[in-house]
Amino acid sequence: MGLDIAVVTDNFDEIFNAQEIEQDDNYNLHSLSRTFCDFMCRRVIVEHTPELDQIGNITGVDITPFYDMEAYPDEEVLEFFLETAESEEERMQILAEAEADKDKVSNNIDLILQILSVLIEKLSAIDNLPDLLLETDIDTLNNATYFANFKTDSGQGYIDNNFGQDLLNFKRFLEFAKSTGSTTVWFTYN
Numbered sequence: 001m002g003l004d005i006a007v008v009t010d011n012f013d014e015i016f017n018a019q020e021i022e023q024d025d026n027y028n029l030h031s032l033s034r035t036f037c038d039f040m041c042r043r044v045i046v047e048h049t050p051e052l053d054q055i056g057n058i059t060g061v062d063i064t065p066f067y068d069m070e071a072y073p074d075e076e077v078l079e080f081f082l083e084t085a086e087s088e089e090e091r092m093q094i095l096a097e098a099e100a101d102k103d104k105v106s107n108n109i110d111l112i113l114q115i116l117s118v119l120i121e122k123l124s125a126i127d128n129l130p131d132l133l134l135e136t137d138i139d140t141l142n143n144a145t146y147f148a149n150f151k152t153d154s155g156q157g158y159i160d161n162n163f164g165q166d167l168l169n170f171k172r173f174l175e176f177a178k179s180t181g182s183t184t185v186w187f188t189y190n
Helices: 012-019 024-030 034-044 051-059 064-070 075-084 088-105 109-124 163-179
Strands: 005-009 185-189
Touching: 005 012, 005 034, 005 163, 024 163, 034 051, 034 064, 034 163, 051 109, 064 088, 064 109, 064 185, 075 088, 109 163
Parallel strands: none
Antiparallel strands: 005 185
């Protein structure tokens, strides 16, 4: 068992029921790998510039909205913080921060789709992405493999996806989500 990442939408229950995401074909077309989860968590693990930030610099793409998607408040976590708050003032501050984090991603699906499209286009033109990334002592991503062969689907929808496949799966899921009326998307970890 390990930590996984999922994309959640403002109408996730409708999407899940409408598309039977648990079916193998849909799961393989929409799932993000555990390596993508590690990729998103790098900024709290490494002392150097995280790979997502490096990729933003290499492509000239602002990746801040991906980080904003991580900050969306999980209801259970929010309840825990509210229950452990030591004062009404602290509770109000927690609620205000949660509301601000929600506002950052409100109606973001088109922005995230645009970022993914540009990233996919620009990264598809780079043959040596692993060589452009900083070497790291903590290579939990296996950079030489995960970032190589961007245009080749090396995985099985979840297992052994490379970065290119993860971005394509992410984009496909958002396109489907948008077609069902989703307007807001964020990450959750479990």
